[in-house]
Amino acid sequence: MTRTSGAATLLDELVPLGLEGSYQTLTRQIRDRGLRPACTACAYVTKRPNAIIEYPPGEETQFDWVGLPDAPADWAFPTKRAYVFVGSLAHSGVWRAVISPPRGHSG
Secondary structure, eight states: OOOOHHHHHHHHHHGGGTOOSOHHHHHHHHHHTTOSOOOTTTGGGGGSOOOOOOOOTTSOEEEEEEEETTOOGGGOOSSSOEEEEEEEETTTOOEEEEEEOOTTOOO
């Protein structure tokens, strides 16, 4: 799961107040209501030409990974470092992720 710091902080504050929804539900509700702040650093991307490539279902999957240098302590990994591996289906946008401790460690 990819968590942006603003929504993650908001979720951390809302759970003790009784929110029972997931992170994904919270971010979907924020998007649906247009409450997400504009990202000025990203604004230029929509002004440049972009290639839209349509893929039929099952034809394209994108894989990415990122190293997290300061994983949350409640993940109980043997070190503060963790890795996230994400696969996303191009047609539907459905994604799945795996969070892992550094290679050679268990946790």
